[in-house]
Amino acid sequence: MKTRHLFAAALAASLGLNSAFAGGEGWTQDFETAKKQAAEEKKDLLIDFTGSDWCPPCKALTAQVLSKEEFRTLTKDKFVLVELDFPRQEENVKKQSDADxxxxxxxxxQYGVEGFPTLILTDAGGKPYAYTGxxxxxPEEYVKHLDELRTKGETMKGSLEKAEKSEGVEKAKALVSALGDLPDMAVTxxxxxxxxxxxEADPKDETGYAKKLSEKAQMAExxxxxxxxxxxxxxxxxxxHVDKALESGKFSGENKQKALLMKVSILANMGKFDDSLKxxxxxxxxxxxxxxAGQLDGFKAQLEQAKAGAAGGAEKAPKEEEKEETEK
Known part of the structure; x- marks a missing residue:
């Protein structure tokens, strides 16, 4: 038994394979192979975007659910399990190839992931229909949750097919509604x-959807x-860079707010607290x-505190120099 395990480990090493998954047995990091397997076995993909060595909720989800044999048993006929890890500890980073x-x-x-853990349910081709965390x-409760999301995916598929039979702005509205709360980047x-x-159905953009996607793309750039x-x-x-973007007039509403907050942060880092507060x-x-916006009053207090601290340090420096001269 021990010899067989050692041989398997040596074989994996010789092939450049990394079997050290946080989720353990049953998980793969080979996305393309997972898609082929899902297509052959008529399953969906469950993709876990995780930070295995630094993210507390990632560790908790893995320990309590994803690494459990019960979870693998309950999902084996439904999903091919894919783990995409973003470690931070040097020894774990080195275990991944540059290509990985x-x-x-x-x-x-591509999937518009903004936090960890993010688990995405997709069809066999990798097209997402639900996000969770x-x-x-x-395990049992989590699989029930996943089953609910699979049902939601079927509903979404049906809604898209039904919407395509409509016309004009009503068709556009129905399609937007069918896409639900999928991240804009994933939709694109x-x-x-x-x-x-x-x-095409809404050339005047009465839904505002085209404008929203355009602004998202501009913000990403x-x-x-x-x-x-x-x-x-x-x-x-x-x-x-920020000033040029703001002067272009392309940003409005929350996107303009985000750009301005970038400017606030940069000015604060430069020690220009009056401009930052402005x-x-x-x-x-x-x-x-x-x-x-509801969080900015607290941020303002932090900036004012930083400004006061910087001013205090500036006043203290000449006094220390004067003291040194006196001692001489």
Whole structure:
């Protein structure tokens, strides 16, 4: 038995395979092979985006549900299980190949994942129909939750088919409703035909859907550019990038608020607290009813505290220099 296990481990190593899954037995990281298996076995995919060595709810979900034999037993006829891990500890990062890390990051962006853990239910081709995360209650309750989401996926499929038989703006509205709360990025990447149908059925954009997708795409492009300046620690460049985006007039509402808050953060990092506080008020006014707006008073207090601390340090420095001169 021991020899067989050692041989299996050596074989996996020689093939460059990484079998160290947080979910344990029954999980794979090979996304393309998982899709082929799902198609052959007429199953869906359950994709777990996780941070196995740093994310507390990820660890809890794995320990309480995903690693349990009961979970695998209850899902084996329904899903092919895929684990896409985003570790942070150096020894765990090194266990992944560059290709694996690049693929995981690409899938993270394609599916519009914004937090961990995120579990996505998809058809055999990888087209998503439901998103979820940590749920208490153990394997049996979690599988019941997944079954409810599978039913939701069937309803969504039927609603899309029914909507396609409508015409004009009513068709567009029905298609938008059928897509439900799927992330816009996932809709753009996996439902391009539906997006085209919405635009064709609603050329005047009475639903506002085309505008929303356009703004999302612009925000994604804006954030990608900002990350490049951040990687170089170029604060002046980042500030210019934000100003250019705001001056273009492309952003409004919550997107304008997010861009302004980027400017607030950059100015604070540069120690320009008066300017930062000024633009914080402008950000709040851009979308006063947003979820973020309700948190900005607390952020303002933090900025004012940081400003006071910086001012105190500036006053203290000359006094320390004067004391040193006296001692000399």
């Amino acid at each position: 890390r690049e693929r995981n990051q690409k899938l993270l962006e 940590f749920q208490p209650g153990g 990447n996996f439902y391009p035909t539906v997006v085209s149908q919405i635009k 804006f954030e990608a550019g900002l990350q490049e300046f951040g990687a170089k620690q170029d604060m002046e460049g980042a500030l210019g 633009f914080l008020e402008e950000a709040k006014a851009a979308a006063p009813d947003s979820e973020i």
